[in-house]
Amino acid sequence: MSSSKSLQEKPYNAQWNASIEYIERMAWNQLAIPMQNPFLEWEWLYLLENSKSVSSNRGWYPRHLTLFENNRMIAAAPLYIKMNSDGEYIYDMDWIRIARRIDISYYPKMVGMTPMTPVPGYRFLIDPGYDEMLITRIMVNVITQYCKNKNISGCHFLYVDSEWVPMMQHMRFVEWKHYTFQWQNKGYDSFDDFLQALKPSHRRNVKKERKALEKQNIEIKFSVNDEIPHANYAKMAKFYSNTGTKYDPEAESFFTPAFFELLPKFFRHRSMFVAAYSREKPDDPLALAYFTHKNRLLSGRYWGAAFDIPFLHFNVCYYSGIKWAIENNFIIFDPGAGGSHKIKRGFPAKLVYSLHYYIDWRLQFFMAQHIDEINLLEQKEIDLINENLKNLQQTA
Template sequence: MQSQQLWTVRWLNAIGDVDREQWDKLALPLSTPLLEWQWLHDLEASGSISPRYGWQPYHLTLWDHEELIGAAPFYLKSHSGGEFVFDHWLAQLASEYGIDYYPKLVGMSPATPSVGYRFLMAEGVDKQVLFRNMLSAIDNSCQQQQLSGCHFNFIDELWFAQFPAHDFASWKHQSYLWKNQDFEVFEDYLQTFKSSQRRNIIRERRSMSKQGITIRPLNGQEIGTDMAALMYRYYLNTNERFGPWAARFLNGDFFTRLFQNYRHRLLIIAAYTDSAAPPIALSMLLVKDGHLIGRYWGAETQVKDLHFNMCFYAPIEWAINNNIKTFDPGAGSPHKIARGFRAVANTSLHRLYDPRLKILFEQIIDQANDMESANIKALNQQLPFAKNTRPV
């Protein structure tokens, strides 16, 4: 590697402006699939994530001549939708003080509330020096554009802890996580529950066969590209149920691209009433390096207990059979607690450039973090585990 004096900063307005092989040389070694070139490219190339919808790609890259040595996906945001870090209260405070909160710079994998965001760094480079250079580029760009702040969402907290001098404020958020306790079969998972909840899960599982429904996991080449249109339709069906609270960010072209180009990272749970007919429901998850991430699901019509089986039980069974260590089920309601998903904290990092906004945030954030910790503790007290269940 050359001296850092020869490093060049380039901000890119599309992930397609950087060579896929160079980007993935940095991204593929990571345990998250959400920072890989193909995932980010399919979001952008489909138009699902674009300036039209308030996401202007603005990716940071550092180069040693023509070699990519550092990168991070960023977006200039004109709203807070699709971030799942609910900072609308901060935007309201900014407005009351006459501060323009938008646009802001956000680092994350768009519309994907899953932990793992970090800077991509080449091997053989001094990580501390590269980190400082990337932060300096971020500060310079934000200040030149008079942005209110820079925000890293759903960070890889252990990774960022290597760089204690970053001077970002930390904000905790509640999410869910299932951990495989070296289960060998699904019955081992069932045995962690109190008898009453164990019976509930068994009953919910048996209700599928009673209703003539067969559930099959599919991955890799087992996934037909013709399922993309059906997945999109079911995705729309799910969102229609939530009205103004829907989280519809993706279009049909995104699913088409994903099912063509990214099947090696997909797990599809399909529900059938007739093996010769299309699935009546689909659940789409991402899988990489022993980690499972729940993303989207939907059905032709509402069926009793189908959601629990498609989004929890079938993926958990597949995870056990395939030596998956963790399962992030995605954002959502506390019914996950009853299925053995513990409430956990994820972290976002925030640097605010207006001194007034910075002071306001710092005055509030400690109390907000304390409240979130109390919420996580209260949720986990409701876990229906048997007393002899090992803590994880």
């Protein structure tokens, strides 16, 4: 752990922390728990580091920033030094190529996000009793100076809270638009009520995919928090690893077996599993999907199966999440990154943002000059996706 005081206004003191375990758990969570995003909480970040899912060997060097007034922590930011862009889900290859062409070292860079977790909501964690603009400016100054001192090319905040964007633009960060898929509860009374919002042909397709499991004698079960069978965590680790190997045999899984082993100890209170069972073996799941829940936000994170079964993925990961969200009055269901197949299953494209500041003025100038055109193209794609989704829905 190190301290940086050069750019702070009295009486504030900033510290750089090489691990979340150096930061007092309760002090961090007093700032993080009010946020809708559960992945900014101390326990999740500790899980990532303690399980070695996040480590220097995997390209993530924790450098969390904390800000104190009279030995009391009043602000914090999860931050990482990166030597690659793995696990960020913001694809910056074009900026890397431009940096090379003008002879700028793109790495190392600093990233603000929850590693391998593309869920919107990142922002600085600031005590509401303080002037947010002032504290944010102090933290940005400390970060910028650190990047200059350490020859870090710039700082990038990914999957940020949309309400945070205007403030950061005032501090010279460039806004870059992207999209993910999120389902929104429009006051549905039941899953059947949700289906009634779809056009008949699309409704029939969803019913067909759901009935496919019934014909194969497969049933879906939910378990939440303390209801979750302990064996599910180890089984989830195995399924998760198998899924990664299936789609990319050369790739290393982002999350280690130790991550799933530690999940019940540190994050059971925000956990939910969807499990698919053969009725012939009701205690041995054929497939599992892991979700988190907080403040009416349901987030689908990982899934895997013992073997391929038609439509199993859609039922376990999408339809079950929608059903559970409706039954528990959740407003948003984020099923995870990627997948145009989500559109046909009721998930609209949702605008998300990243924020960027490069130390070298040439790269910063180039991005600022071209980002409006890039963002316009992204917005057009979002509009097209959502227009296609409307064609699957009933008109009022």
